Amino acid sequence: MTTLLSLETSTDVCSLALHQDSRLVAEFSLHIQQAHSRSLAALADLAFDHAKVDKQNLDAVAVSKGPGSYTGLRIGTSLAKGLCFGLDIPLIAVNTLESMAFTVNRFNDHNAILCPMIDARRMEVYCLLVNSNLEIIEETRAKIIDNDSFSSILKQDKVWFFGNGAEKCETLLGHQNNAFFIRDFHISAQSIGMIAFKKFENKDFEDLAYFEPFYLKKFIAGKPKSLL
Numbered sequence: 414m415t416t417l418l419s420l421e422t423s424t425d426v427c428s429l430a431l432h433q434d435s436r437l438v439a440e441f442s443l444h445i446q447q448a449h450s451r452s453l454a455a456l457a458d459l460a461f462d463h464a465k466v467d468k469q470n471l472d473a474v475a476v477s478k479g480p481g482s483y484t485g486l487r488i489g490t491s492l493a494k495g496l497c498f499g500l501d502i503p504l505i506a507v508n509t510l511e512s513m514a515f516t517v518n519r520f521n522d523h524n525a526i527l528c529p530m531i532d533a534r535r536m537e538v539y540c541l542l543v544n545s546n547l548e549i550i551e552e553t554r555a556k557i558i559d560n561d562s563f564s565s566i567l568k569q570d571k572v573w574f575f576g577n578g579a580e581k582c583e584t585l586l587g588h589q590n591n592a593f594f595i596r597d598f599h600i601s602a603q604s605i606g607m608i609a610f611k612k613f614e615n616k617d618f619e620d621l622a623y624f625e626p627f628y629l630k631k632f633i634a635g636k637p638k639s640l641l
């Protein structure tokens with residue numbers, strides 16, 4: 414039996430899932446800002462306890478590699494690497510946007526183009542485009558959204574926009590007849606685990622010593638607020 418722990422920390426959602434032979438046996442998510450550093454390791458222990466799984470029996474750890482929150486990605490990667498080093502098991506990385514598309518595509522009976530979006534800064538998002546076969550049409554990139562964004566593909570195809578970056582784009586793109594926005598989408602480690610199982614079967618593992626999250630953009634630290 415293959416046991417896989419998956420971690421999703423690329424946004425404000427702190428999520429993990431435990432699969433055995435691709436069957437979901439435990440999933441926990443916290444929709445609380447800055448919960449990753451305080452709660453991720455504790456959620457992992459809770460998942461093992463509730464599923465009655467011995468951590469020593471893990472076969473691999475999968476992590477959402479980004480793009481997304483710089484801090485969140487580092488926290489998820491740190492826990493994943495720690496478990497993998499300690500247990501001498503492989504690390505699997507899954508593109509965050511591809512996992513989001515995987516989640517929504519289960520309901521895509523209209524053969525729509527899928528555009529998962531993660532909020533960046535101002536009117537910028539991290540996004541990609543995939544078809545209903547989850548084949549990539551446009552690779553992951555940082556994109557500043559304006560009234561003409563995606564205009565060529567929206568002329569001929571329905572596009573579903575979703576994720577925590579989609580809401581701010583609706584005012585600019587919502588006038589397009591083929592633009593549809595999925596509200597209340599919640600990112601989850603469950604999809605990370607499902608994709609990771611295929612990678613595990615193909616032995617598509619990361620170099621544990623040198624793996625780094627896919628930040629896409631350089632980290633920009635905010636200026637501390639004056640106390641005066």
